[in-house]
Amino acid sequence: KDGMMALEGQETPDPFFDSGLQMLVDGADESKLTIQLKKELKAMQVRHEKNIGCAQSWVDIAPAMGMIGTLVGLVAMLGNMADPKAIGPAMAVALLTTLYGAMIANTIFMPIVIKLKGYSAYETTYREMIITGLQFISRGESPRNIQDQLVANLPPKEKQKLLEAAAGA
Numbered sequence: 001k002d003g004m005m006a007l008e009g010q011e012t013p014d015p016f017f018d019s020g021l022q023m024l025v026d027g028a029d030e031s032k033l034t035i036q037l038k039k040e041l042k043a044m045q046v047r048h049e050k051n052i053g054c055a056q057s058w059v060d061i062a063p064a065m066g067m068i069g070t071l072v073g074l075v076a077m078l079g080n081m082a083d084p085k086a087i088g089p090a091m092a093v094a095l096l097t098t099l100y101g102a103m104i105a106n107t108i109f110m111p112i113v114i115k116l117k118g119y120s121a122y123e124t125t126y127r128e129m130i131i132t133g134l135q136f137i138s139r140g141e142s143p144r145n146i147q148d149q150l151v152a153n154l155p156p157k158e159k160q161k162l163l164e165a166a167a168g169a
Helices: 015-023 032-079 083-139 145-152 157-169
Strands: none
Touching: 015 032, 015 083, 032 083, 083 145, 145 157
16 A cells, blocks of 8 residues: 555564565565576575485484494304304394384485475475565555465365454454
């Protein structure tokens, strides 16, 4: 209603949104705004991929470490074939290390990887919605149209909750 200058000093939910809003207030056009925010989005995605890759490497490494333990146990077992009492503990080491490697990979690190991927996808969608909203603001679209365009990205339950809250306000 009062133009871009009315947006200056408005409270924003996060620094990414604040950065884009400040660009609009400072007179950036839509293409400059989009290029800058997409660069920031890409940098975030690269950062997330590195962290996900670190956890993913543990998913790959843990079973290999378990197999190394298996080999150590087998060497100990085969080295003491003359002593039947030494075979059992060495065989236990061989079997347990494989189990530990598989369990560590699949019960600790795989859920971490899945969770990190989910968080990254959520944040990517959130930031893409911010970019879209700021593009619409820069074009002077109506607030209702902006809301309708952004709500289209939400899951049905969240969409319904937001629409009910807007209707009650």
